[in-house]
Amino acid sequence: MHRRTLRTALPLAALALALLTSACSSSGSPLAKSGSKSNFSTAQATTAPGQGPLSALTWYGDYRAPYSEDPLKTADYPEETILGNVCPPLLTTNADYSLSPGIASSWNQPDAEHLVFDLNPKATFSDGHPVTPADVVYSLLRNQDPNEASNYSDSYTDVTSVKATGAEQVTVTFSKPDYLFVRNMGILAGSIVEKAFAVKEGANFGNANVGVVCAGPYTVASFDGTNTMVLKRNPDYWDPAHAAKAATVTFTFMSDPSAIANALSSGSLDGAFDLPPSTISQLNKATDGKLYVGAAGSTTQNIDLIVSQLTGTLGDVRVRQALSMAIDRTGIAQTLFNGAADPLYAVAGPGFWQSSPAKSVYQAAYQKLEQSADIAGATKLVQQAGATGKSVSIGYAASSPTDAQLAEVLQQTGDAIGLKVKIIGLPDQQYGDLFIDPKARAAYDSFITINYLEYPEAADMYTSYATKAGAQNFNGWSDPAVEADLLKAQGAADPVQRAEAVVAAQAVIAKALPWIPIVAPRALLFQNKAVTGAPLTFSYMDNAWAAAMGAP
Amino acid sequence: MGRLVLHRLGGLVTTLLLSSVVIFGSLYLAPGSPEDVLFGSRQPTAAARAAVAHRLHLDQPLPVRYWDWLTGVLHGDLGTSMVTGQSVADRVGGHLGTSLLLVTLTMVIVVVLGIGMGAVAAMRPGAVDAAANAATSVSVTVPSFVAASLLISVFAVHLGWFPESGIGSGFGGELHGLVLPAIAMAIMSIGFLARISRNALREELQKEHVQTALVRGLPRWAVLRDHVFRNALPPIITAVALLTSGTFASTLIVETAFAVPGIGQLTISSVGQKDFPVVQAVSLLLVAAFVICNAVSDLIQALIDPRLRTTRRTA
Numbered sequence: 001m002h003r004r005t006l007r008t009a010l011p012l013a014a015l016a017l018a019l020l021t022s023a024c025s026s027s028g029s030p031l032a033k034s035g036s037k038s039n040f041s042t043a044q045a046t047t048a049p050g051q052g053p054l055s056a057l058t059w060y061g062d063y064r065a066p067y068s069e070d071p072l073k074t075a076d077y078p079e080e081t082i083l084g085n086v087c088p089p090l091l092t093t094n095a096d097y098s099l100s101p102g103i104a105s106s107w108n109q110p111d112a113e114h115l116v117f118d119l120n121p122k123a124t125f126s127d128g129h130p131v132t133p134a135d136v137v138y139s140l141l142r143n144q145d146p147n148e149a150s151n152y153s154d155s156y157t158d159v160t161s162v163k164a165t166g167a168e169q170v171t172v173t174f175s176k177p178d179y180l181f182v183r184n185m186g187i188l189a190g191s192i193v194e195k196a197f198a199v200k201e202g203a204n205f206g207n208a209n210v211g212v213v214c215a216g217p218y219t220v221a222s223f224d225g226t227n228t229m230v231l232k233r234n235p236d237y238w239d240p241a242h243a244a245k246a247a248t249v250t251f252t253f254m255s256d257p258s259a260i261a262n263a264l265s266s267g268s269l270d271g272a273f274d275l276p277p278s279t280i281s282q283l284n285k286a287t288d289g290k291l292y293v294g295a296a297g298s299t300t301q302n303i304d305l306i307v308s309q310l311t312g313t314l315g316d317v318r319v320r321q322a323l324s325m326a327i328d329r330t331g332i333a334q335t336l337f338n339g340a341a342d343p344l345y346a347v348a349g350p351g352f353w354q355s356s357p358a359k360s361v362y363q364a365a366y367q368k369l370e371q372s373a374d375i376a377g378a379t380k381l382v383q384q385a386g387a388t389g390k391s392v393s394i395g396y397a398a399s400s401p402t403d404a405q406l407a408e409v410l411q412q413t414g415d416a417i418g419l420k421v422k423i424i425g426l427p428d429q430q431y432g433d434l435f436i437d438p439k440a441r442a443a444y445d446s447f448i449t450i451n452y453l454e455y456p457e458a459a460d461m462y463t464s465y466a467t468k469a470g471a472q473n474f475n476g477w478s479d480p481a482v483e484a485d486l487l488k489a490q491g492a493a494d495p496v497q498r499a500e501a502v503v504a505a506q507a508v509i510a511k512a513l514p515w516i517p518i519v520a521p522r523a524l525l526f527q528n529k530a531v532t533g534a535p536l537t538f539s540y541m542d543n544a545w546a547a548a549m550g551a552p
Numbered sequence: 553m554g555r556l557v558l559h560r561l562g563g564l565v566t567t568l569l570l571s572s573v574v575i576f577g578s579l580y581l582a583p584g585s586p587e588d589v590l591f592g593s594r595q596p597t598a599a600a601r602a603a604v605a606h607r608l609h610l611d612q613p614l615p616v617r618y619w620d621w622l623t624g625v626l627h628g629d630l631g632t633s634m635v636t637g638q639s640v641a642d643r644v645g646g647h648l649g650t651s652l653l654l655v656t657l658t659m660v661i662v663v664v665l666g667i668g669m670g671a672v673a674a675m676r677p678g679a680v681d682a683a684a685n686a687a688t689s690v691s692v693t694v695p696s697f698v699a700a701s702l703l704i705s706v707f708a709v710h711l712g713w714f715p716e717s718g719i720g721s722g723f724g725g726e727l728h729g730l731v732l733p734a735i736a737m738a739i740m741s742i743g744f745l746a747r748i749s750r751n752a753l754r755e756e757l758q759k760e761h762v763q764t765a766l767v768r769g770l771p772r773w774a775v776l777r778d779h780v781f782r783n784a785l786p787p788i789i790t791a792v793a794l795l796t797s798g799t800f801a802s803t804l805i806v807e808t809a810f811a812v813p814g815i816g817q818l819t820i821s822s823v824g825q826k827d828f829p830v831v832q833a834v835s836l837l838l839v840a841a842f843v844i845c846n847a848v849s850d851l852i853q854a855l856i857d858p859r860l861r862t863t864r865r866t867a
Contacts, residue, residue, distance in 0.1 A: 256808045
């Protein structure tokens with residue numbers, strides 16, 4: 001359930017233009033100043049609600065077209081931005097990340113190992129058939145079917161059964177106490193598809209020329225597989241209170257930052273989430289719309305250095321600590337991200353607990369981890385470890401200019417404390433292999449990732465890379481105390497109890513550093529004056545956000 | 553002449569066949585495979601991976617896959633995209649028109665301005681020639697992606713004459729949206745063609761028979777048309793053909809900068825995704841464009857120069 005970004009940008013054009021724009025801008029005002037302040041408060045979760053109908057909405061569909069319309073197939077920005085509008089999950093995640101009824105009109109956990117959903121009898125698929133418990137059971141269990149190879153299968157590790165337990169009721173049973181699973185029912189891991197159609201189409205389900213049948217406010221009207229996907233309003237949507245206001249939504253896919261900024265400032269696109277940092281200075285000047293820059297902790301995105309193996313130079317915890325100690329996180333956030341990022345001292349930073357009822361617990365623990373760059377101290381630590389002059393390799397996605405710049409900064413940092421850092425830009429395919437293939441990882445000591453989780457739950461983020469069973473535990477690091485604490489967090493119904501268990505685990509993880517946190521990007525949203533209603537948080541991922549978009 | 557056409561067609565088929573083998577083979581040899589793209593960060597079971605590989609025929613040896621592909625193409629079936637499941641003809645065909653229009657528009661601009669500038673420079677030595685020389689010196693150093701960002705900031709952002717991104721609907725809207733991308737690609741080629749035209753025309757102008765004709769009092773326009781332009785055409789046509797095929801390749805970059813929905817984005821994403829059938833189709837289109845441009849240039853040369861109407865040596 002934790003994904004990385006793999007930006008398949010166009011090496012040549014994107015880089016050339018990015019370099020040009022930065023060269024042009026740097027002669028004028030420094031970029032860092034232009035976008036460093038957030039211009040809305042963290043308490044504000046959406047832009048002003050859409051009032052009137054819209055005939056058409058055009059939106060940035062992110063850096064490439066979706067591979068499939070099947071909500072389970074690929075979890076990445078394009079799919080997760082769009083498909084929640086077509087195939088919404090069982091529960092609705094609101095802009096403030098709270099859960100509310102959706103296809104399930106209510107849910108409860110009678111005990112720690114059972115989760116019961118009562119379906120809304122009015123819920124129907126786009127072809128008019130009602131959503132039955134059989135559809136829900138099928139949809140959820142697809143995640144456990146090895147042949148489907150769901151991108152969300154790890155969310156279902158502790159699920160032992162999903163069964164219809166009434167005419168309108170479905171019960172999920174866990175192998176161990178679990179109060180975290182329910183969050184997955186508010187993202188595409190809980191997306192509901194029509195069983196009959198999915199079974200009939202088999203392996204072709206979700207292909208561009210076959211499509212899907214789901215219960216969302218929109219259906220896919222056309223998809224050319226490359227440049228645009230057009231959604232049209234479902235006129236018979238079963239939930240009139242959340243029916244779509246825009247008759248069509250056209251998603252356009254482009255990867256060149258200048259082209260994106262131009263499309264937005266000229267109005268040919270009405271808006272965008274997940275903007276590349278290099279568009280900030282141009283979009284701040286746009287007159288026909290507004291660039292919203294979130295505050296610290298406005299997303300769950302985290303940029304980290306993943307240690308690939310605990311055998312090389314980075315196998316010594318002192319070297320990892322030294323490298324982490326020496327990184328100038330504030331400088332990176334200011335210059336590489338034009339201010340639209342914040343220093344990150346724990347992988348699950350403020351974005352994971354800003355909206356939590358247990359915020360004070362997390363915050364107190366996080367403040368203890370904050371540190372400013374200390375080259376002298378780090379150099380000493382490297383010497384103590386006897387690692388001076390030893391080499392460390394860092395792999396990164398060569399197609400991402402931000403990754404490339406970040407790798408260079410890390411190289412300078414490492415060299416400054418006596419290590420010999422080698423950075424290797426990898427083509428997308430090879431970079432992607434680092435996450436799948438242990439043999440590919442073995443060639444590098446570490447690699448850069450942009451990770452995220454669709455919902456703010458620190459326990460899940462840590463479980464993913466710092467426990468034995470974690471889907472992102474690439475280096476095999478584990479610790480019995482951490483395992484116990486995260487298990488306790490999973491079974492804790494009370495958010496404060498859970499938070500206490502998580503911060504205990506976090507204290508150990510932050511010392512051991514199986515991943516080295518670097519910065520957390522802020523939410524960026526551009527919205528044209530003619531439209532409104534977009535969420536200001538990362539909640540646009542996996543939800544039917546477009547239904548709320550309307551005329552101001 | 554008929555034999556020449558046949559000869560060129562044979563060359564086209566041979567070239568396409570050879571390049572299809574090379575492209576297919578190099579995609580196969582490069583690391584990664586389409587099912588990795590489809591699985592993304594997922595770690596499917598070996599059985600699930602094998603099932604997908606089997607469905608995409610990736611489990612068959614290279615020669616078998618190539619043969620399947622080739623026989624499909626000969627039956628008019630370009631195959632199915634491995635990533636989206638759409639037919640390749642649909643994915644490519646939808647955008648090919650836009651890219652062709654863009655190339656045509658670019659080449660019209662290049663031919664009119666390039667030959668025009670070259671002719672003026674050739675016939676007006678001195679200040680005009682020097683000015684044209686300076687202009688072409690600058691323009692040949694402006695790559696299309698640099699021109700793109702300049703043009704966008706001046707004509708789209710500041711003056712608002714043309715769309716900054718994307719194209720309009722309908723033929724008129726599409727043409728309007730393609731003007732800036734076409735100019736971005738044309739700038740470099742104009743300079744190149746102007747230089748070639750100027751030198752070719754200047755050489756012909758200085759020939760004895762031209763001087764004699766002018767001295768004998770033949771009308772200047774008739775001399776220019778029949779003796780100068782006609783004889784200067786071969787190198788100009790060769791250059792236009794080369795520039796046209798080059799323009800097909802540079803659409804990839806310019807279409808991205810201007811967010812033009814042509815085959816550029818399709819090509820780049822398909823290569824990244826190792827979507828063999830789509831890459832194969834687009835690459836072969838580019839190869840075909842190259843070969844056809846050259847063949848057409850040879851045919852035109854043969855039309856204007858009877859000495860070339862044999863199959864033996866044409867280019």
